[in-house]
Amino acid sequence: MAAVKSQPTRIVIVGGGYVGMYTALGLQKKLRSGEASVTVVDPQPHMTYQPFLPEAAAGSIEPRHVVVPLRKVLNRCHVVTGRVTKIEHADKSVTLETADGHVETIEYDVLVNALGSIARTLPIPGLAEQGIGVKTIGEAIYIRNHVLSRLDQAASTRDPELRRRLLSFVVIGGGFAGIETLAELEDMARYALRYYTQLKPEDMNWVLVEATKRVMPEVSEKMGVYTVQQLEKRGMKVFLDTRVKTMENGHVVLDDGTEFDSDTIIWTAGVKANPVLRNTDLPLDERGRVRCTAKLQVEGLAGVWSAGDCSAVPDLSRTEEDPTATCSPSAQHAVRQSKVLVGNIVASLRGKDQKDYFHKYIGSVAGLGLYKGVADVYGIKMKGLLAWLAHRGYHVAKMPTFNRKFRVLMDWLLAFVNGREVVALGQINDPKAEFDRASKS
Structure with missing residues (x-):
């Protein structure tokens, strides 16, 4: 009598960001034919490489080249575009809502939680109405068009108060983003001001507000001081150890008494675990993250794995000095954790031993505009052009797929030869406005 072939193990990955996409990509390369099926669920049909969002917003990179289409690269996986609303491990099921509003349930044998994080907001009056984040490609495109349109409006108005408001740009949060x-x-x-004869650089008011006493805590304090000095040399105002009390109607009030009006308020003050996790039966810590072992398994639950910003993974490089230390929410950890995760899931399916995740912090790089940057890697500190090159080199190396690496490199080359693109395409925020106006005339 012929043996009945067992069904492939059903692996469901919730989230298509760093961890979700890299894990699916690794699994489709390592799994044998018929060994398992992989399903990826995410509200967006693409993965966004967030470290490039500032350059996409500033016109150095074409926004489409910052995202990786999931269906194109995960050609051996099943991609579902939908928003996960519930995870019930007791029933081994994931509930999701698709774009057309219908609710669907997917069952699994192995679950990978890669839901990531969202912007952490505070109960500041006016923040919900006035603020905008920098976590999605849509936000980056909006910010770019918005800033350039403020220049257009400022160059056209004769009202000095309105011009000051239009040319005041505020970023809240002094981390890398x-x-x-x-x-x-x-x-x-x-x-862009070279094309606006009515405006001068000193007309602009660029402001950074940071609640702690230093910027970019990931780099050394000396490099943080250098960064602030470089920003201030360019005429930017940096408020450290300062909090925003209100921003209602664009009127920004700081707790040191400073007040001004701004039409552009960008919020980058930290992240928090995806709140969908509260609607699951997975074990969470006090910060709403899934509790994990060093092997990236969810504590006490067989067949459930988790990594990235939404996961409390022990940081083995620091546990000797602090037994409760967990990995910080960063792209660096997410990418490296996904590699260990792939190996451990495959090993688990084949009855082999899994490995602990261990990654010692090697440093950080940050861009400060064209040809300017700071870097602190393996204790080696770099500034200016060299740091800027290190920043671009590191991130293009980490950008997934050769296709996207090549496109980003070409964007940089074209920007070097032809300069930045400085045209606002504000119509994309309301593409039907002109048609509606025409239909009423």
């Missing part, structure tokens, strides 16, 4: 966004946008706006 905030610093790079501020520096890249200011660089773009300064470049």
Whole structure:
């Protein structure tokens, strides 16, 4: 009598960001034919390489080249575009809502939680109405068009108060995202002013507000001080150990008494684990992250794995000094964790031993606009052009797929030869406005 062939193991990955895409990519390369099926669920049909969002917002990179289409690269996986609303491990099921509103349930044998993080907001009056984040490609495109359209409006108005408001740009949060966004946008706006004879660089008011006493805690304190000095040399104002009290109607009030009006308020003050995790039966820590072992398994649950910003993974490089230390929410950890995750899932399916995740912090790089940067790698500190080259080299190396690497390199080459693109395409925010106006005339 012929043996009945067992069904492939059903692996479901919730989230198509760093961890989700890299894990699916690794699994489709390592799994044997018929060994397992892989399904990836995410609200977006693409993965966004977030470290390049500031450059996409500033016109150095074409926005489409910052995203990786999931269906194209995960050609051996099943990609579902939908938003996960519930995970019930007791029933081994994931509930999701698709774009057309219908609810679907997917069953699994192995679950990978890669839901990632969202912007961490605070109850500041006006933040919900006035603020915009920098976590999606849509936000990067909007910010680019918005900043350039403020220059257009400022050059056209005769009202000095309105011009000051239009030319005031605020970034709240002094981490990597905030610093790079501020520096890249200011660089773009300064470049664009050559085409606005009515405006001068000193007319612009670029402001960074950071609640702690230093920027970019990932680099040395000396490099953080250098970064602030470089921003201030370019005329930017940096408020450290300062908090925003209110931003209602664009009127920004800081807790040191400073007040001004701004039409552009960008929020980059940290992230928090995806709140969908509260609607699961997975074990969570006090910060809403999934509790994990060093092998990236969810504590106490067989067949459930987790990594990235939404996961409390022990940081074995620091546990001797702090037994409770967990990995920070960074792209560096997410990419490396996904590699260990792939190996451990395959090993688990084949009855082999799994490995602990161990990654010692090697340093950080940050861009401060064209030809400017800071870097602190293996204790070697770099500034200016060399750091800028290290920043670009590191991130293009980490950009997934050769296709996207090549496109980003070509964007940089074209920008070097032809300069930045400094045209606002504000119509994309309301593409039907002109048609509606025509239909009423």
